[in-house]
Amino acid sequence: MSQKLDRRKKYTRKVLKDSLITLLANKSLSSITVKEICELADINRSTFYTHYTDHYDLLHKIEDEITEDMNRYLHSYDYEKEEESLQMTEKILEYITENRLMFQTLLNHQSAPTFEKRLMDLTRNFMINTWPRANELRTEESKYLSSFVISGAIHVIKEWIAQDLKESPREMAEMINQFINNGLSYFE
Amino acid sequence: MSQKLDRRKKYTRKVLKDSLITLLANKSLSSITVKEICELADINRSTFYTHYTDHYDLLHKIEDEITEDMNRYLHSYDYEKEEESLQMTEKILEYITENRLMFQTLLNHQSAPTFEKRLMDLTRNFMINTWPRANELRTEESKYLSSFVISGAIHVIKEWIAQDLKESPREMAEMINQFINNGLSYFE
C-alpha cells in the first residue's frame, strides 16, 4: 500500500505541503503561486512539477492523506465497545493536535471549502455502514441524524482548536462521545 | 567567502547540526554515535561522511559557525558610539534567542567544555584590539579586566537563558552594557 519512500521524496513532499498550509493561513488558494510555495519550502520549482501538476493538485493530495489517516483511525477500533470508541475519538483528537495548523486552516471555509465536506462524508459513511445503533434506524432518518451529530462534533472541534486546545484530547474525547451518544439516543 | 550552497547541502548540514545539538542536550559527546545522529536527522550515514569526518568534526564546525557569526556582529558596529554598541549587544542577544537550544547546551560544560572558552577568547580579542577604553590600560590589566567583564556577561546570559528568556533582548542589552561600562570604569 504505502510504498517505502526515498527520504528525499518524503522530505520534499513534506515541506511542500507544510508550505502550502502556511500560505493558506493568510491567502486564498487561487492567489497562491507555485513559485511562492517553492520559495517558502526551499525547493526548486521544477521539482514541484515532478510531484504535483499544480497547487490545486497539491492541496487535493494533502486532503487525501488526512482522510486516509482518519479512515484508518475509524476502522482500527471496535466502535461497539464503549472504551474503544472513546480511545478512537481520543486518537483522532491527538492526530488533530499534531496537525493543528493544518486543520485550523483547512477547516476554514474561505480557503478550502471542500475539506469540511470531505471529512463529514467520510465520517458519515463510517457511521452508517459500521455502526449498529445507526443501522437500526430507517435509512433516511439515520442520514439526517448522522449529519447532525457529525457536524456538531466537527464544530466542537473547531471551537476547541480556536481556543488553543486548552483541554486535553482525552477530556475532549469524553465530552464529544457524550454529545454523540446523547444525540444518537434521541430517536431511540 | 560563503559560497552559494546547493539547497541539498544546506538542508543536510542543517539537520545534522540540529540533530547533534538535540542529542547533546541529553548525552555526552563521546557517547553519541554517527549512526544515531543520522537516524535522528533522517539522513543516510554515508552522506554524513561526505560532509564531516566524524561527530567531533561536526561539533567543531557548529562552533566555527557560531563564532563566525558572533565575530560578524562584533565588527559590524562602531563600538565607540553608545547607541551602536547597544544595538550590537541587542543583535547578539537576538541571535542567541534564535539559537536558544544551541547556546543552552553548548554553554553547558559537561558536553562541550571548549565552547565557552572560544566565546570568551573571541570577545576578549575583540575588546583588546578594537576598544579604545580598554586600550588605554596597561596590557596586563586590560587582559584581566576584559576577562572579568566578559565572563560576567556570559554568566548573565546563561542565567537569562536558564530563566527562559523572560526579558527582551533589548532589556538585557541595556542591562549588560551597563554592567560592562561600570566594570570598565573600575580602573578609570
Place this chain on the structure above:
DNA sequence: AACACCGTGTTGGATAGACAACAAACAGTT
C-alpha cells in the same frame, strides 16, 4: 577462544533534486 553484535568508514550504481534556460500565457502600465 570462538561467537554474535554493533558501530565505523568506504565504495559503486541508481536516482531525486538542483539549476539554468526557454517559450508561452497573463496582468498591469503607459
Place this chain on the structure above:
DNA sequence: AACTGTTTGTTGTCTATCCAACACGGTGTT
C-alpha cells in the same frame, strides 16, 4: 498596442544523496 514584469510548464545537464554492501575493529557473552 506595444511594453514590462511575473508566473507557468517544460526540458537537459549536473550532482548530492540514497541505498546496499563490504571489510574492519571493538565489546561483550558463553
